[in-house]
Amino acid sequence: MSGGISVGLDLGGTKTDAVALDASGQVRGHLRLSTRPGTDGVLATIRQAMSQLQESTGDDLASIGVGIPGQISADGSEVRYAVNLGLSSLDLGGRLAREFSVPVRVENDVKAAARGVAALRGGSTETLAYLNLGTGVAAGIVVEGTLWRGAGGVAGEIGHLSIDPSGPECRCGQRGCIEAFAGGGSLARRWGAAAPSAVRGIITAAEDGDELAQRLRSDLAFGTAAAVRLLVLAADVPTVVLGGGVSHIGESLVHDVRSALRAAAESSQFLRSLELQDRVELLGAGSPAASLGAALVGMPEGRDEEAVVGVAAGPLREDDR
Amino acid sequence: MSGGISVGLDLGGTKTDAVALDASGQVRGHLRLSTRPGTDGVLATIRQAMSQLQESTGDDLASIGVGIPGQISADGSEVRYAVNLGLSSLDLGGRLAREFSVPVRVENDVKAAARGVAALRGGSTETLAYLNLGTGVAAGIVVEGTLWRGAGGVAGEIGHLSIDPSGPECRCGQRGCIEAFAGGGSLARRWGAAAPSAVRGIITAAEDGDELAQRLRSDLAFGTAAAVRLLVLAADVPTVVLGGGVSHIGESLVHDVRSALRAAAESSQFLRSLELQDRVELLGAGSPAASLGAALVGMPEGRDEEAVVGVAAGPLREDDR
Numbered sequence: 001m002s003g004g005i006s007v008g009l010d011l012g013g014t015k016t017d018a019v020a021l022d023a024s025g026q027v028r029g030h031l032r033l034s035t036r037p038g039t040d041g042v043l044a045t046i047r048q049a050m051s052q053l054q055e056s057t058g059d060d061l062a063s064i065g066v067g068i069p070g071q072i073s074a075d076g077s078e079v080r081y082a083v084n085l086g087l088s089s090l091d092l093g094g095r096l097a098r099e100f101s102v103p104v105r106v107e108n109d110v111k112a113a114a115r116g117v118a119a120l121r122g123g124s125t126e127t128l129a130y131l132n133l134g135t136g137v138a139a140g141i142v143v144e145g146t147l148w149r150g151a152g153g154v155a156g157e158i159g160h161l162s163i164d165p166s167g168p169e170c171r172c173g174q175r176g177c178i179e180a181f182a183g184g185g186s187l188a189r190r191w192g193a194a195a196p197s198a199v200r201g202i203i204t205a206a207e208d209g210d211e212l213a214q215r216l217r218s219d220l221a222f223g224t225a226a227a228v229r230l231l232v233l234a235a236d237v238p239t240v241v242l243g244g245g246v247s248h249i250g251e252s253l254v255h256d257v258r259s260a261l262r263a264a265a266e267s268s269q270f271l272r273s274l275e276l277q278d279r280v281e282l283l284g285a286g287s288p289a290a291s292l293g294a295a296l297v298g299m300p301e302g303r304d305e306e307a308v309v310g311v312a313a314g315p316l317r318e319d320d321r
Numbered sequence: 322m323s324g325g326i327s328v329g330l331d332l333g334g335t336k337t338d339a340v341a342l343d344a345s346g347q348v349r350g351h352l353r354l355s356t357r358p359g360t361d362g363v364l365a366t367i368r369q370a371m372s373q374l375q376e377s378t379g380d381d382l383a384s385i386g387v388g389i390p391g392q393i394s395a396d397g398s399e400v401r402y403a404v405n406l407g408l409s410s411l412d413l414g415g416r417l418a419r420e421f422s423v424p425v426r427v428e429n430d431v432k433a434a435a436r437g438v439a440a441l442r443g444g445s446t447e448t449l450a451y452l453n454l455g456t457g458v459a460a461g462i463v464v465e466g467t468l469w470r471g472a473g474g475v476a477g478e479i480g481h482l483s484i485d486p487s488g489p490e491c492r493c494g495q496r497g498c499i500e501a502f503a504g505g506g507s508l509a510r511r512w513g514a515a516a517p518s519a520v521r522g523i524i525t526a527a528e529d530g531d532e533l534a535q536r537l538r539s540d541l542a543f544g545t546a547a548a549v550r551l552l553v554l555a556a557d558v559p560t561v562v563l564g565g566g567v568s569h570i571g572e573s574l575v576h577d578v579r580s581a582l583r584a585a586a587e588s589s590q591f592l593r594s595l596e597l598q599d600r601v602e603l604l605g606a607g608s609p610a611a612s613l614g615a616a617l618v619g620m621p622e623g624r625d626e627e628a629v630v631g632v633a634a635g636p637l638r639e640d641d642r
Contacts, residue, residue: 127472141555150557151448152595157554160591162547164486173588226483233478234462234555236471267494270481274473 004062006307007053008116008295009046010109011035011068013084013135017291018049020057023303025119025310028057030288037086046096064096064104065298067112067290074153076105076297084135107147107297109290111156114140115147116293116311117241117283123312124305128239129156129231130283133224133246133253135185137178141235145308147297159183163226168219178230181223184246187216199246220246221256228261228280229271243283254282325383327628328374329437329616330367331430332356332389334405334456338612339370341378344624346440346631349378351609358407364416371421385417385425386619388433388611390455395474397426397618405456428468428618430611432477435461436468437614437632438562438604444633445626449560450477450552451604454545454567454574456506458499462556466629468618480504484547489540499551502544505567508537520567541567542577549582549601550592564604575603 003023010017012035020029031052036045046066054061070082077093097104107115114130121128124145131139137159141148148155159179160172167176168190180186188198191212199220205213228240247253258277265271283289292311296304324344331338333356341350352373357366367387375382391403398414418425428436435451442449445466452460458480462469469476480500481493488497489511501507509519512533520541526534549561568574579598586592604610613632617625 139555148556151559152557154554154595155557157557157591158551160589161551161554162585163484165484166487172591174585174592230479230482230551230555233475233482234460234551235469236473236476236478238472264483264495268481270478270493271495274475 004060010290025307067109116289134244225260325381331611346628437610455565546581
């Protein structure tokens, strides 16, 4: 297969995942690195990943796609407010395009992951929402295989919609945002523990009968169920896939969210008819969706359509990492 | 201009608007009738409108589009739950196609109106949400001129999303739905007056210092602002057009909603950056958007693209009725 490799990078606050796809969507290499913060750190992280992938595949480079937690300019080049990476503003696309002399596209990490989830599930015609429960909460919507950015690239940014004016305070200044109920950062703060382990700790403590933990577990389900309802009733997606760090608690989250959806629909024939609980699915903890999605986002139009078929049929699955 | 006329019918609970467009989108006739309820009444109302329009235009019939307040099957034929018209289930599209021997498409009235609003504003490339504040609350989303139905035709049905678990009871059985705050039916019930005049009465009484009226006015703005935020953050539409009976109170609604949007965004840099208040617009009380949209929805693919250009440039405007 000619045409070189397309690299996808998912830059997280602590780890960076990278994958190299050939033009048919087959995985030619993948790796995980620690992310270094700040402009120089981020660029050094990307350079290291690029060099290792190019060395191991021995093929020419065709394109680069980057998923990054921040606001991205409409042309897919400039990053703003990537607070977790210590970046306030950086023309990352321009920098990488000059350095590597290939097309580069930068995308918000949740949107890129949504593209990857859709590719892994259904190839080029999948419609779904990917709901990322990380430190914050946001969603990416894919309609018939195409990422839906909206007029200003904020489509799916539902974390700061309030669902309870008397709810917990949100870091954004409002009260009762979906993120205040279901975001890992908010849950950790309310539980009084460090974020990475907090949610597992809450679930264990809730099972042991701790009242605060039970309230937080119930809030997580309440906020996630509201997000699912909202995505279905606004966009009518057939499937909402849950991912992100908070979702790594696994099936107990899916169980709680389905119960919350069923309970809220009990009194409403209309809501019941939507069978919301059957639309919720879980992305596995080790899924390569985010870096795969970044690689697809980075491909020039046309090339991604061929690759996405290979991704859907390919061997790289949740445990293949 | 050859090709016959395309009729659009907007069937409301009390009135039916009908319009006849030629293939270039020029209005060849329009009229308003009282709607008769039930299967026989609805069919008789449509027959009367068809006969008057065909008589006045003297042209062949090319297609029929119907906007109707109910759930519509994916093929645009069967109507369910059109409670206000006394219909529980009717294959309206099939009946009309057999009777008039032309293509027929039935669509939810709010979705058809959204298509008409987009056509009147921008022709074939407009992206917007149309938020209908009638007895109930629902929205229709148009993306680059195309109505977005979603997987099961419920995209935009945001009226029964709860934004306050302690909010007013909704007729759907939940509490604090957007519709419970901002729907004309709920406002009238809480104010204790008949629906058509209730909202104007509430605004007048609020200005006179009545406390219940002030609370209801504030709830209307709260619910509508939440719907606007939700539509922008889920779908990132550049514009949300307010219409429906409740919106006929006019500029005071727009003023209140903009204030509510500004107040909620005060603490949040992200929300402020979206300038939500500038995205809200008002559809005039006499707008022909709903019947025009129905006519466009009813046209076979291709024909509507030509017509929409004429609609955008045409003489039929809000006061031309």
